Amino acid sequence: MPISKITGDRNQANLPQDLERYCHYAKELGADEARVVAASEIPVEDAVSFKCRVPQCYAYNNCGQCPPHAPKPDEIRQLMKGYSFGVLFVRRVSSALLKLNRSDKERMATFRSILEIVSKLESAAFYDGHYLAVGFGAGSCYSSLCDPKQGCRLLKGEACRFPLKARPSMEAVGLDVYRLIVSSGWEIYPYGSDAKPEDIPVANLAGLVLIQ
Numbered sequence: 001m002p003i004s005k006i007t008g009d010r011n012q013a014n015l016p017q018d019l020e021r022y023c024h025y026a027k028e029l030g031a032d033e034a035r036v037v038a039a040s041e042i043p044v045e046d047a048v049s050f051k052c053r054v055p056q057c058y059a060y061n062n063c064g065q066c067p068p069h070a071p072k073p074d075e076i077r078q079l080m081k082g083y084s085f086g087v088l089f090v091r092r093v094s095s096a097l098l099k100l101n102r103s104d105k106e107r108m109a110t111f112r113s114i115l116e117i118v119s120k121l122e123s124a125a126f127y128d129g130h131y132l133a134v135g136f137g138a139g140s141c142y143s144s145l146c147d148p149k150q151g152c153r154l155l156k157g158e159a160c161r162f163p164l165k166a167r168p169s170m171e172a173v174g175l176d177v178y179r180l181i182v183s184s185g186w187e188i189y190p191y192g193s194d195a196k197p198e199d200i201p202v203a204n205l206a207g208l209v210l211i212q
Ligand code: SF4
Pocket: 063, 064, 065, 141, 142, 143, 145, 146, 151, 152, 153, 154, 155, 159, 160, 161, 162, 163, 166
């Protein structure tokens, strides 16, 4: 598809059909569900990112895209004011997969696939003239893209190893993923460290790209 010329309104005229096209694209790339979401219906809660700190996640303070280095919920609330619509998607995964060790190749590849969908949607929107498109993934790039043994390069003051793919997770910036999935009519269960996979029918990994 030819690259669209930049317009002052960020290609507003094509936005409705582009949003629908990105939903189809997300599914082509491996998402099970995708929908257009109004920025006004995306819940941002301080308590969501607080839960990266209490109880403390393995990636807390170890990754440039995770708290306390990720954008704060207040910044995201401000950011959200500049957007009208995004594309939300989920990939359904076996609940047993989330119990695997973080270094398990299949687990890493599954989390990485969410960042890859986010990256491709963000890039498609950028080249369609929605040049402020920005995405959020699931989990931490510290374990899905990088090797934790090598540490995060951003936190050493160096360039990120995967700048086009590393994005903060939705939860890291305070986006209430559970509520968004429920309000989308999709199925989701509480999945804590004590959960037994056999009690959880399905697990979801979600991504969001704010388009315009
Ligand atoms: S991809 Fe690696 S270097 Fe980049 S922010 Fe994530 S952990 Fe840090």
